[in-house]
Amino acid sequence: MANGKPTLRDVAAEAGVSPMTASNALHGKAGVKESTRAKVLAAAKKLDYRINLTASMLKSGRSNIIHIIVNEFDSPFYSKLTQTLSREITSRGLTPFIEQTQYSPDAAEHALTSNPFSGQLFDGEILHATGLGTNLPLAKLNGGRPLVLLDACEETPTVDAVNFPNEEGERAAMQYLIAQGCRNIAIVGHTFVPRAKLAHAQNAFALRLRGACAALLDAGLPYDETMVFEGGRSDEGITAGHAIAERIMAARRTDCGAGAGAGDRETGTAGTADFNDASGKITGRSIETTDKIPAIAFDGVCCANDFAAFGVIRGLADYGIHVPQDVKVIGFDGVTSGTYATPSLSTIQVDLDQLAKFAVDMIVERIERGEVNDNSSNAGNSNDAGTVLPPSRATIGYQLVERESTTAII
Amino acid sequence: MANGKPTLRDVAAEAGVSPMTASNALHGKAGVKESTRAKVLAAAKKLDYRINLTASMLKSGRSNIIHIIVNEFDSPFYSKLTQTLSREITSRGLTPFIEQTQYSPDAAEHALTSNPFSGQLFDGEILHATGLGTNLPLAKLNGGRPLVLLDACEETPTVDAVNFPNEEGERAAMQYLIAQGCRNIAIVGHTFVPRAKLAHAQNAFALRLRGACAALLDAGLPYDETMVFEGGRSDEGITAGHAIAERIMAARRTDCGAGAGAGDRETGTAGTADFNDASGKITGRSIETTDKIPAIAFDGVCCANDFAAFGVIRGLADYGIHVPQDVKVIGFDGVTSGTYATPSLSTIQVDLDQLAKFAVDMIVERIERGEVNDNSSNAGNSNDAGTVLPPSRATIGYQLVERESTTAII
């Protein structure tokens, strides 16, 4: 107390009990007489006592802190993800600690390994794995603490994982576009992978591509490299949108000249167009084009995430191409801004609440089984049963949400 | 080491030195022979030693953790703010710990007071104060640790603060709309405050309202309650957008019947319109209206933040009113998605990098002056000089960014 902050000792003295009794009373442990507990609580309140978690952690080896690692905060997807995870963790009396890696696999590995908090302070970790190098000895990276991977899509799971409905979801998205009448559908997200090699898809975007491809083939539509564009962040989405727009413009010119139908694939030469530089001031700038741009009258775009979809819509708008009038666009994730964007964004809305529950369940189960190293008798990786739970895996649900970007004329 | 994790003692033993020397060597302290340091580092590496921050914090009373408290993660503004703050804090070798209050003042107060980390674990705290009750004894709330308020706009500063250019920025936004030819400009953000009472504006949104009002009066334009709408979150923005749209629709009908000009203020009766429910499926729904809706041909909307601006654009679109063709809209903040939205959003872009630098500077200065309670000789609020720095205050810069929402026809 000399220092200004009351300690447990002070509370105990004030209440006329031992520190241990005070500790038990404050933690609501059984075996404390009700009148004693009341005395202790009164004393704590009187002194404005605050437990020193640092000391508590040091002694008990437990922090109740769950570490969340994501690529960045400032993205519609990750901000929703962190919000949902934080809520779930908080609601269970645990504390979330969120870190961003800025898309650096090194930073992700660092967060799991060299970070002095990891493996000592955190009781568990949740990692959105996109961008993390594959084949890392993940289970060892975090010092044996419970680790849950989000959407890592490991073929042979080595640690607990919660995955997105990548293949099913994107197949549903593509089927929906086809049902809406689209026949020339661009895919934005992953680089083109030949159909035969899609069997080995090992990451979320590749799986989404596989789902989209499957839906195309099922419908008797072509799947080839002229219709697949890289993208995943909004700026890449804009680039993809521009590329798609140029194909469309080329098709329109071809169309005028030769009366070719929407399905035709020819080459044309793009001219120039005035458009706005979305990143700043208005400019009239001419578009540099190569001599050969495949003319494709795209009428739909199936995006691997909402972030990219916004970019695509933006990129198309730069060419005066309207969504959904000229082209229908669907995203994936179900980010919050999809509801109030103009046009509002059709999407595969994944159930992040479910994801949060699954992930925290997995961690809590391991903690309760005593798989967490602590300084008590349960030290090491041992637990009551003497065994370690094998990796669990779960896939979350989704819902196709129809909004303006695939439907209404606005 | 018995437990699996090497301790400093183990490293010291491995290197053949005392724990103290090992500690000094690992922390790069002066006064350790180079050869000794090398031995220690080699030992640490060999054993894969990781410092136990929990013990370090307990003894030293310092954590190097900065607590950031914001309303929520899943908003374009806060996600950018937390990202920027995190980066700045990390770049200085400190660790950010981010917490969301979900817009609950109680939660904010709890974060500062009852949270067991606060005032014990954190070396400093940064609080975005919107929504926090006023007149809280802030300086005492966090146990005397450095606290920086963001955009709290206290008239008499009690703690360090970094404010946004609320009044100047919004005045610039309004002036810009006027320069663009707008004459009937709605204001979205704060509830209406009569001009005379604006002098006492005590929070960010009220100050923005004051700036907007000032620009209107300077230009000889009216300022009254028919043109001010509540809003600040996107859903409130949508509501405001609907209200604005109804005024416009009423004006259009009046216009047809009586040839009234844009400046006329009359009442009319709104009919029905088909529009999309942005939150889900497409609906054709009739709009309930009151009998008397002031007919105002709004041609501009000045929003207190970007989030609301997106909502307004969405709300207008529900009535088939286009931005910027029919109405120009400007936001405030400069969120990331403003660049790739369609239309891209004109805004008052505030310099968050500057904000982060100011805020962290303020905290670091107090830490270095020894104003942080620790367990060493500098205990209490004393410091070398024996004085406590008075509250600092800074205001960050801004830049008006012109994008499509106020300019181009798309």
Added chain:
DNA sequence: TTGAAAGCGCTAACAA
């Protein structure tokens, strides 16, 4: 330049 002693505040284990 290095080391020994002490203890931060708490809680597990055990004793009363």
Added chain:
DNA sequence: TTGTTAGCGCTTTCAA
């Protein structure tokens, strides 16, 4: 039901 003892791993202090 309550109290005593010991020590988590580190760092401050002070001595060598």
